[in-house]
Amino acid sequence: MRTGLLLLAALAAALQGCASPPTRVDRPAALAEADYRLDLQAGASAPVEVVLELRFPHGTPAEVRLSFARRYAFVSPDAPLLAAAPVFTDARGRPLAAEALDPFTWRLRQPPQRFTVRYAVRLDHRDLPGVAGRDEYEQPYLRAGHGLLSTAVLLLLPELGPLACRLRLELPPGWAPTPVWPEVDGWLVPPTPLAARNDLLPVGRWESDSFEAAGFVGAVHYAPGQRLRIGASAAVLGEVARQLIDWMGAPPAPRFGFLSPQVDGRGAGGSPKSTTMSLFLGDDALPRARGFLAHLGAHEFFHLWGRKDVPAPDEMRWFEEGVTDWMAHRAALEVGGIGLEDLHRELGRARRAVAAAAGSGLSLAEAGGPAFFEGGDAYQLCYSGGLLVGTWMDRELTRAGAGGLIAFLREWKRAGGPGTEAPLPGLERLLDSFAARAGGSAAAELRALLTAPFGADQADACTSAGPLPPQ
Numbered sequence: 001m002r003t004g005l006l007l008l009a010a011l012a013a014a015l016q017g018c019a020s021p022p023t024r025v026d027r028p029a030a031l032a033e034a035d036y037r038l039d040l041q042a043g044a045s046a047p048v049e050v051v052l053e054l055r056f057p058h059g060t061p062a063e064v065r066l067s068f069a070r071r072y073a074f075v076s077p078d079a080p081l082l083a084a085a086p087v088f089t090d091a092r093g094r095p096l097a098a099e100a101l102d103p104f105t106w107r108l109r110q111p112p113q114r115f116t117v118r119y120a121v122r123l124d125h126r127d128l129p130g131v132a133g134r135d136e137y138e139q140p141y142l143r144a145g146h147g148l149l150s151t152a153v154l155l156l157l158p159e160l161g162p163l164a165c166r167l168r169l170e171l172p173p174g175w176a177p178t179p180v181w182p183e184v185d186g187w188l189v190p191p192t193p194l195a196a197r198n199d200l201l202p203v204g205r206w207e208s209d210s211f212e213a214a215g216f217v218g219a220v221h222y223a224p225g226q227r228l229r230i231g232a233s234a235a236v237l238g239e240v241a242r243q244l245i246d247w248m249g250a251p252p253a254p255r256f257g258f259l260s261p262q263v264d265g266r267g268a269g270g271s272p273k274s275t276t277m278s279l280f281l282g283d284d285a286l287p288r289a290r291g292f293l294a295h296l297g298a299h300e301f302f303h304l305w306g307r308k309d310v311p312a313p314d315e316m317r318w319f320e321e322g323v324t325d326w327m328a329h330r331a332a333l334e335v336g337g338i339g340l341e342d343l344h345r346e347l348g349r350a351r352r353a354v355a356a357a358a359g360s361g362l363s364l365a366e367a368g369g370p371a372f373f374e375g376g377d378a379y380q381l382c383y384s385g386g387l388l389v390g391t392w393m394d395r396e397l398t399r400a401g402a403g404g405l406i407a408f409l410r411e412w413k414r415a416g417g418p419g420t421e422a423p424l425p426g427l428e429r430l431l432d433s434f435a436a437r438a439g440g441s442a443a444a445e446l447r448a449l450l451t452a453p454f455g456a457d458q459a460d461a462c463t464s465a466g467p468l469p470p471q
């Protein structure tokens, strides 16, 4: 359905930064309270001044580590973009000696029961190498009248729990408060623990809309000008969300935000965070905005089922991204966002993409390693190869009378299913589950498709019967 749609960000990329494990402390249950005051009043090009007050109301730990998320987007910097490094002081303003353990992490030994950390963060992430034309839509920014905040880059979080965390935003005059997180006594409260580690918050003059599906509330937020650009097509987000909830049996969360930031660029892209996702359509995509949004929205929305706090094994990247893309195309087709001819065209594009990437000699299982994040062949193989293998799996599961790939995915990602375990299962577990439904010889074929170098022959084997299985 598209060419040049290279920007589907990997959930794993976005979420690796979320998985910072709680550090054990040597006292019982040190509940920490973290209040963040973010001062944005200096306007568009100024750094965000942050004051964190951290308290240990039930006793202090022997040490506390605080860190910024390392990986929150497809392109993440090697160090936080700080205009002022963290300065630690006690309740009387006296300096505390915290040591920097690495560019993202500070340690304070014998912390007092209450102390303050001050720092400032530049929000020029869109200027990072590799971002332009590729990853602007999920990077924070501040412009005249509005902005997009990222908790991953703004919050220096204590690595311990349970943590009671809240934010107060000091905004320029006339800016509306963010409508995404619950507000209690003027403080914004992260709806999930992961939201403090990786979420996007619109600030300023965004316009909002919403839809409901089976108890699920989807909130749609447009940066200035975006409602005019794509608002007429955005109803399809609700249609694909309802379709996926129907197929999966229950919503993945009670509520989620769909954000359309201002992005200068071509193509389209999307990336889900903890309670919001960022979606972008370039001007070149607008003539087919409904189809693009149906596919993009379904892709990112489907990521919300299953574990979001643990990264998938590299060998499952084709499944997490490519099979998700297969599901997105099926949902978009079902609601009429795309037509069957679009799906045909997309499979043809995927075939050409894997043929072009076949020179790498990578199998789909291998393509999900570190090379995936560099783009190029490995990236193409995971998305396009995974889409093709999804088509094949659907056909084989349907042939076996096992209800097709949708039923398989519903079982895999149901509460308590393999897709909700930590660590997430790898290839062998998937092959076992597939064998149980589609039979041993189909599972052996699937193993070969995933572990031998993937190219045009494999693509042809996947799609020889067309985009949909025989009914």
Ligand SMILES: [Zn+2]
Residues within 6 Å of the ligand: 008, 009, 010, 011, 299, 300, 303, 320, 321, 324
């Ligand atoms: Zn994805």
